[in-house]
Amino acid sequence: MTKKCNARCDFCDYWKTESEERLGDYAPVIAKLKPTVVMLTGGEPLLRRDLQAVIAGIKKQSPAVYLGLITHAAMLTPERGLALWDAGLDQLSISLDFLDERHDRARGIPGLAKKVKETIPLLVRAGIDNLALNTVIKSDNLDQIVAMVRQCEEWGIGIAFSAYADVKVGNKEHNIGDAQMKELQRVIGELLRLKREGAPILSSSYYLSRVPEFFATGRIGGCVAGDRFVTVTPSGHVKRCSEFDAEVHFSEWTPKSIGATDCDVCWFSCRGESQAPVISAERLKDTLFR
Template identity: 30%
Template sequence: MITKTRALSLMKRAAYNYLFQRPFCVSFEITHCCNAKCKHCHLGGHIEEQRASPEQLGQICRQINPLIAQFSGGEPLLRKDLEEIIKAVRRPNRAPYIDITTNGILLTPERYYSLLDAGVDQIGLSLDYPDSRHDVFRGVPGLFERIEKFIQSLNGEKDKAITLLCVVQRDNFRDLLRMAELAYHWKVKINFSAYTWLRTHDDNYLLTPPEAEELRQMSTKLLKFKQQHQNIFTSPYVFKKMAQFFEHRSLPPCQTGVKFFNVNPDGTMSPCGLIIKDYGTQQELQEKFSRHNTCTYCYTSIRANTEKPLYHLIADNIQVLNRF
């Protein structure tokens, strides 16, 4: 539960970062190791890597001062010091808002409560199908059932700190309403993000222009469901832009380095999880990459939700904070 004091701090940080061109969201990819073999991702397996300490990551976060600090990977739950990282970043009753993106393989009720106690606000749990097809897409037999049992184990929770994260692609976009219904049945929220081929160079999961039109029709149904049940995070603006992205396979301009960027496991910085670099500061990232950036080939959630026009940013975030 977010206190009124912290909600005010988040609103102030959002206004400051917007006015002074500071990032809304920074994704800390604290490991590139992963225990899944997802069809839409280039990562998987063990990777030898240097890792910044919790203290170093906390210092980096304070220097950047994002509105949202996201911890991802790879699979962040593979880091045994994840709770220590969260504690190093967390500032009581102040920004940033802290969330974690996980495939759910290692997520147990005990780890869930441990992460919340450390200071996590929300856990994003990847789920791309409303049934066992998710196992095939993520390369982990029994994963859907494992996720279902985990969420059901939290049924005593009045407000679960869980948001399902669904990658919208050619093989599942007709199931999106079923996904929203499943989230409602499980009493959790759901967010939708567009597939990009930049990770694997596989464009078979991209929607065709006629399918993008079908997605627009599906979005209308999802927004009606959202109005009734208030469990879908994705906004009308993002749904609109998502269909445009699939229709044109491009969506300029990308504002990485300003609105968002990534921190690598070793503490260096990259434009995003799709373009890995090793810049030492945000300023260096902007000077050497952002000013010359011509990439427009993704519409991932971090980009979609940080590049909204001011009106949509205010309206969407007021709607979120009103839940608390």
């Protein structure tokens, strides 16, 4: 929705955006692409003052679409969260990589972790019943991963994970190397166990099980970007994924506009979950109870 952002993450440069073209009405995009799932992301979507109207417009165009929003929550209040929810959101996701002040330093927003931890219970009490954390697995937060699952259990919300990759600005500092591989494998094993036992982990077992493989090799093939999912820029241009250049304006897009993707340098959840085997008992369970 926007590349503008008031965070200062060292693995992203969207916050450097000073000006941009923006669509005001996404209903024509929805009518053209006919998605079943839409995730509103940034940058920071809450910087858009018309966000509530955009959500309502998408739902009016396609009431059946599953509509989610991802925010760092620095500007999120229970009142605004409920207004966005009532406008048509089906899922509200909050980015959180640490439970302590390390998150403040990582995002460049003082007091952010405390704000998130105070806001989540208020959102739940306000009636937002599909709330989740989005957490990036990286070198400096392996000690937080299981604790965050436990915290989500206490809050009564879900949690989804994504593997860090240095594709956006080339920052390799957060990559998990050989020295941490055993700890990563232990953490992933614990997540899989907790998931089997009913913990609110939204990530599929397929996705989680391949996270160590990605960090060990730096590559996983089979990306389905451009086929099973696309990214629409704030100006309305379509990319196969957020890390590629725009290829066509949405008004000229067809299912054949974007060819096969030859890229294997990330294991972000958007691509990993999209290429997960659809026909399997485990995947069916992940889908039905997500």
